[in-house]
Amino acid sequence: MPSASAVSRTRPSFATWLGTTNDITRTFLSAGGVPGLINMGGGLPEPGTFPVPEIARLAGEAVKAHPGQVLGYGPIEGLPELRDALAKRFSTPTTRLSRDNVFVTSGGMQGLDLLGKVLLDEGGLVAGQFPTYLGALDAWRPRQPAFRNMELDDPAFDAHVALAGAQFAYAVPNFSNPTGRMVPLATRKALVAAAHCTGTWLVEDDPYGLLQYDGEPLPRLIDISALGSDGTTYTGPVIYMGTLSKEIAPGLRIGWVIAEPEMIMALTMAKQGSDLCTSGLTQHIALAALEAGLIDRIQPLLLSTYRARRDALCDAMRTELGGWFEWEVPVGGMFVWAIARDPALDTDLLLHHALEAGVCVSPSSVFDAAGRNRRAIRINFTLNEPDRLAEGVRRLAEALVTMQARKP
Ligand code: PMP
Numbered sequence: 001m002p003s004a005s006a007v008s009r010t011r012p013s014f015a016t017w018l019g020t021t022n023d024i025t026r027t028f029l030s031a032g033g034v035p036g037l038i039n040m041g042g043g044l045p046e047p048g049t050f051p052v053p054e055i056a057r058l059a060g061e062a063v064k065a066h067p068g069q070v071l072g073y074g075p076i077e078g079l080p081e082l083r084d085a086l087a088k089r090f091s092t093p094t095t096r097l098s099r100d101n102v103f104v105t106s107g108g109m110q111g112l113d114l115l116g117k118v119l120l121d122e123g124g125l126v127a128g129q130f131p132t133y134l135g136a137l138d139a140w141r142p143r144q145p146a147f148r149n150m151e152l153d154d155p156a157f158d159a160h161v162a163l164a165g166a167q168f169a170y171a172v173p174n175f176s177n178p179t180g181r182m183v184p185l186a187t188r189k190a191l192v193a194a195a196h197c198t199g200t201w202l203v204e205d206d207p208y209g210l211l212q213y214d215g216e217p218l219p220r221l222i223d224i225s226a227l228g229s230d231g232t233t234y235t236g237p238v239i240y241m242g243t244l245s246k247e248i249a250p251g252l253r254i255g256w257v258i259a260e261p262e263m264i265m266a267l268t269m270a271k272q273g274s275d276l277c278t279s280g281l282t283q284h285i286a287l288a289a290l291e292a293g294l295i296d297r298i299q300p301l302l303l304s305t306y307r308a309r310r311d312a313l314c315d316a317m318r319t320e321l322g323g324w325f326e327w328e329v330p331v332g333g334m335f336v337w338a339i340a341r342d343p344a345l346d347t348d349l350l351l352h353h354a355l356e357a358g359v360c361v362s363p364s365s366v367f368d369a370a371g372r373n374r375r376a377i378r379i380n381f382t383l384n385e386p387d388r389l390a391e392g393v394r395r396l397a398e399a400l401v402t403m404q405a406r407k408p
Contacts, residue, residue, distance in 0.1 A: 017142045022366055038392035041360035043177060043246075043334050044383040046305055050249045051298050055285060058292075062284035070280045076268045078104025078256075079283040085290045086256050090240070095226035098233050100261040103268070106278045108207055108243035108255035111267075112139040114274065115239065115257070118266040119168045119201060120145055127166035131337075131367035131376075133177045133205065136170060147369040152187050159187070159194035168201035168239075173221060175208040175333025178367045178378035182331060185218050192224045195237040201263075203239045207246050210299060212332040213307040222258065235260045244286055246334070247295050247302075252282040305382075306334070312386030313379065316393040324400055325377070339376045346374045353399035353406075359392045 063070050069079065077083065083102040091097045105111040112135060120126070120143040128136070130149035150162045152171065163169050171191065173183040183191075195202035204221040225236040243255035257267060271277075289295065313336060314329050324345070325338035340347065347363040354361055364376035381389060 017144055021138065021141055036358055038359045038388055038395065039383060040380045040392050041362045043380060045246060045250065046382055049298060049302050049305060051294060054294060055249070058285045058288045059281065062281060062288065066284055070284055072280065074277045074280045074283070076271050076277055077264060078102065078278060079280065079287060082283050082287045085287055089290065090258055092223055094229065095223050096233055097258060100264060101234050101258050103257040103264045104278050104283060105255040105257060106275055107245060107253040108205065108241055109135055109139065111241045111255050111257045112136050114267050114270040115203060116140040116143055117270040121167065124167040125165060127162050127169040129171040129176065131178055131364060131373060132170070132369065133172055134366045137369055152183050153181065157187065159190040160198065163194040163198045163200040166200055168203055169195065170203045170205065172205045174206055175211060175330060177333070178335055178362065179337040180330030180333045180335045182218060188218060188221055188224055192221050192238065196225070199237070201237050201239055203241065205241045207243045208333040210247055211302065211306060211334065213303060213310060214331045233261065239263060248289060248298065252285060254278065254282050254286045309381045309386060309389060313381040313389045313393065316390040320393045320397040334380055334382045336379045336381060337376055338379060343375055347377050348374050350377065350399060350403055353403045354396055357395040357399040357402070359395040359399070361396065
């Protein structure tokens with residue numbers, strides 16, 4: 001028998017994938033607690049836009065009217081009435097959706113996690129829009145997937161080649177996280193055609209679709225996929241994902257997956273081994289909010305607040321950062337993606353100096369499964385007021401100067 005001291009020297013270990021991850025999201029979510037730090041790192045909404053009195057009222061009504069559903073366990077797939085309401089919201093004359101096409105998740109993040117569980121084998125291949133949302137990389141990391149980067153802005157992009165052989169493809173067509181760009185219509189059509197032709201699942205992650213500040217929306221991949229179908233329940237390869245996080249408030253933790261019915265069944269099996277069901281309280285709030293048209297009511301405030309902040313950020317960037325970075329003004333979403341003019345500029349190192357100067361932005365390495373892209377930064381414009389955004393950009397410029405000065 002080993003002695004007690006011998007036992008205490010043998011440290012219990014963790015799964016190996018943990019050694020390949022980073023804690024940048026934890027940094028963003030806790031940055032609010034660091035005194036004086038200007039957090040332009042996370043994709044956080046302005047809390048002043050949360051419809052507080054309405055949510056408080058809907059919560060109170062839900063507990064009183066449906067105590068059993070709100071405080072008990074519920075169906076794994078989600079509250080039937082909420083699934084119906086979401087099916088109605090996303091149905092079009094050609095995209096016919098029923099309850100069987102809809103699955104409620106605990107935030108959009110859970111949808112990404114469960115999709116990884118039902119679609120990815122160990123080391124499986126993901127065709128991911130590049131750069132890729134870091135939460136998706138986080139969600140799938142335990143499976144240690146291989147990534148085929150899809151550069152959707154590259155004129156030579158071939159959707160068929162990109163999707164062939166992948167376990168699924170992943171894109172954020174509207175105002176991508178991190179780049180804020182919109183995938184053009186021709187590329188959307190090519191992705192959908194390739195998904196049908198190669199028999200590859202195509203995940204359309206759309207948390208930012210309603211946050212469009214200029215121009216006209218483009219059709220969803222799922223709607224393109226449903227065109228020409230036989231008019232019955234959707235059975236195509238597109239898996240559409242949404243969330244209330246950017247439309248109402250992230251604390252509700254309500255998201256959804258819309259897909260063909262067998263995929264909904266598979267996700268149900270995975271959720272059974274995850275959290276059993278999404279909170280009945282917030283599902284009832286979501287249902288009542290949809291029925292009362294709350295999203296439509298608060299959208300003008302969201303758009304005017306965020307459009308002004310985007311403009312304030314870009315103005316400040318033009319003054320302070322034009323010599324260092326280039327960027328496009330995004331037409332929607334929450335981020336500006338700035339690429340360093342100097343290919344040797346290391347934005348991992350810049351983050352270190354930026355934090356010292358009192359500002360947080362996201363370095364591009366975390367949006368690259370291989371961690372190699374160190375030339376860009378993602379800057380959020382939704383959380384801070386215009387003056388604070390300008391001050392954050394000034395601090396970032398200061399960090400760049402310090403970094404240059406300390407260069408060996
Ligand atoms: N997908 C993308 C592209 C996102 O940016 C986010 C939030 N940052 C999510 C999914 C998940 O959001 P939530 O879990 O808050 O619904």
